[in-house]
Amino acid sequence: MKNLSSVIVHENFDKYLKINLDITSKNNHVYLIGNQELNSLESEKITFVDINKYRNLDSVNKIKDNFINYGAKDNKTEIFWYSRILMINEFMKEYNLNSVFNIDSDNILLGDISEYPFKEKNALCVSKNWHEHYLTASIHAGLITQEFCEEYEKLYFDLFINKSKFNLIEGKVEFHKSNQGGIADMTVYYLLYSQKIIKIQNLLEPVNFEGHKSVFINNISSEEGFDFQDQYLKNKKYLKIVKKDGGNFVYDIKNNEYLNLLNIHFQGKAKKKMNNLLKFKLSY
Numbered sequence: 369m370k371n372l373s374s375v376i377v378h379e380n381f382d383k384y385l386k387i388n389l390d391i392t393s394k395n396n397h398v399y400l401i402g403n404q405e406l407n408s409l410e411s412e413k414i415t416f417v418d419i420n421k422y423r424n425l426d427s428v429n430k431i432k433d434n435f436i437n438y439g440a441k442d443n444k445t446e447i448f449w450y451s452r453i454l455m456i457n458e459f460m461k462e463y464n465l466n467s468v469f470n471i472d473s474d475n476i477l478l479g480d481i482s483e484y485p486f487k488e489k490n491a492l493c494v495s496k497n498w499h500e501h502y503l504t505a506s507i508h509a510g511l512i513t514q515e516f517c518e519e520y521e522k523l524y525f526d527l528f529i530n531k532s533k534f535n536l537i538e539g540k541v542e543f544h545k546s547n548q549g550g551i552a553d554m555t556v557y558y559l560l561y562s563q564k565i566i567k568i569q570n571l572l573e574p575v576n577f578e579g580h581k582s583v584f585i586n587n588i589s590s591e592e593g594f595d596f597q598d599q600y601l602k603n604k605k606y607l608k609i610v611k612k613d614g615g616n617f618v619y620d621i622k623n624n625e626y627l628n629l630l631n632i633h634f635q636g637k638a639k640k641k642m643n644n645l646l647k648f649k650l651s652y
Contacts, residue, residue, distance in 0.1 A: 369467065369481075369482055369484070369486055369511075370482060371482060372467060372468070372469055372481055372482040372511075373396070373397045373398065373399055373465070373468055373469070374392060374396045374397070374398045374399070374468065374469045374470070374471050374477060374481060375398070375399040375400075375401065375456060375459070375468040375469070375470050375471070376388070376389075376398060376399070376400050376401065376402075376470075376471055376472070376473050377401045377402070377419070377452050377455060377456065377470075377473075378400070378401070378402050378406070378473040379402055379403050379419060379448075380402070380403055380405060380406070381405050381406060381409075382473065383642075383643075384473070384474055384634070384639045384642035385406075385409075385473045386409065387476075387642045387643065387644070387646060387647065388471075388473055388474065388475070388476050388642065389409060389414055390647060391476045391477075391478075391646070391647060391650070391652055392471065392476050392477045393411070393413040393414050394652055395477070395479055395480040395481075395652065396413070396469075396477055396480060396481055396482075397413050397414075397415070398413065398414050398415070399415050399417055399459070399463070399468070400414055400415065400416050400417065401417045401418075401419050401422075401455065401456075401459060402416070402417075402418075402419050403418075403419060403420070404418060404420075417459060417463075419455065421458075421462075422454075422455035422458050422459065423455075425454060425455070425458055427454045427521055428451045428454050428455070430525070430529065431447055431450055431451055431454075431524070432447055434528070434529050435447055435528075436528065438537075438541050438544070438550055438551035439550040439551055439552045440544075440548070440549055440550040440552075441552075446552065449552060449553045450524065450552075450553050450556075452553070453507075453512070453516075453517050453520045453521070453553070454517065454520075454521060456468065456470065456512065456517060457514055457517030457518065457521070460514050460517070461514065466513060466514065467489065467511060467512065467513050468511075468512060469481045469509070469510065469511050469512075470507045470508075470509075470510045470511075470512055471508065471509055471510075471631070472507075472508040472509075472633065472635075474508075474633065474634045474635060474638075474639050474642065475508045475509055475631055475632070475633040475634070475635075476631060476632050476634075476642075476652075477509075477630070477631055478615075478616055478629060478630055478631060478632065478650065478651070478652045479578070479630060479652065483577075483578070484575075484577060484630070485575060485576075485577060486511055486569060487569045488511075488567045488568060488569040489511070489513050489515070489516075489567070490510075490511055490512055490513055490515075490516045490566060490567065490568045490569070491510060491511040491568060491569035491570070491571050492505045492506060492507055492509075492510045492511075492557055492561065492568055492569075492570070492571060493505065493506045493507075493508065493509055493510065493570070493571050493572050493584055493585075493586055494506075494557075494558065494561050494568070494570040494571075494572060495558075495572070495586065495592065496594075496595075497562075498597055500539070500543075501539060501540040501543040501544070501547075503537075503540055503554075503555050503558045503559070503562075504554045504555070504558055505554055505557035505558040505560075505561055505568075506554050506557065506586065507553075507557060508586075508587075508631075508633050508635070509571055509584045509630075509631045509633070510557075510571070511569075511571075515566065516560070516566055516568075519560060519565050519566045520556060520557070520560060523556055523559060523560060523565060524556055527556065527559075536559055536563070537551055537555060537559075540555065570594070571584040572584060572585070572586065572592075572593065572594040573594045574594065574627055577628070577630070578628075580613070580615060580627075580628035581625065581627050581628065582615075582627060582628040582629070582630050583618075583627045583628070583629065583630065584629075584630050584631050585600070585607070585618065585629060585631065585632070585633060586633060586635075587633040587634070587635035587636075587638065588606045588607050588609075588632055588633060588634055588635070588638050588641070589605060589606055589607075589635065589636065589637075589638050590607075591607070593620065593622070595622065596622050598621075599620055599621065599622050600618045600619065600620060600621065601618065601619040601620075601621050605638075606638065606641070609629065609632070609650075610626065611649065611650065611651055614651055615628040615629070615651055616628065616629045616632070616650050616651055616652075617629065632650075
């Protein structure tokens with residue numbers, strides 16, 4: 369997909385954000401949507417966009433005004449996560465972009481995303497439904513279009529505001545009253561996929577790319593792959609990543625093969641691994 373840019377929505381400065389930008393922008397143009405303090409990170413391949421333009425969109429205010437927290441985080445965090453897609457949609461309209469590749473600020477890209485062989489116009493990391501109420505997909509690495517954003521907005525309102533589709537999450541709401549976790553934006557992404565509201569490619573499925581079988585991962589702390597929850601080899605806390613043949617490889621213990629990583633998501637406490645040394649440990 370020619371001239372595909374990445375986008376990161378992140379409010380304030382963090383050291384790990386700078387490390388991400390240093391690595392990801394080597395091969396990609398990045399739009400950085402955040403507060404004014406991030407303006408100093410702008411460069412030839414990083415375009416700063418002021419997030420304050422999008423904080424009071426009508427759609428965002430409707431979420432704020434009608435918000436009921438079924439999640440595991442505080443209201444402010446959950447509202448920000450739910451609102452992110454609406455902000456990205458407005459940003460794409462403003463910058464006349466049909467598609468962008470969203471990455472979380474703790475998720476690095478290891479190659480040129482424009483060269484990736486996408487099969488659909490929208491692509492996310494969709495976990496298998498490991499139990500009845502798992503219902504999880506993620507845009508920590510996700511190709512999204514304006515159409516995706518608009519369908520997301522419609523589904524959000526049908527789930528949480530007019531509740532015409534609340535039945536799709538009712539069981540999960542009840543489940544999390546006595547079990548860890550909750551409803552989040554990742555639930556909405558999963559339902560867009562599982563209900564076939566829009567065609568979505570699953571990026572957790574390996575593809576042949578640049579001479580290697582290659583894959584996106586959910587996060588560096590998890591062995592989860594496309595087929596199994598314990599698919600990839602770990603070295604204690606984190607996935608064992610081998611730098612070789614011009615790439616960064618993880619070992620698939622179920623299929624006895626190395627897969628080239630297209631991203632590394634340093635979710636949660638793994639962010640501490642995003643330091644200057646990381647730039648010398650990886651091929652990109």
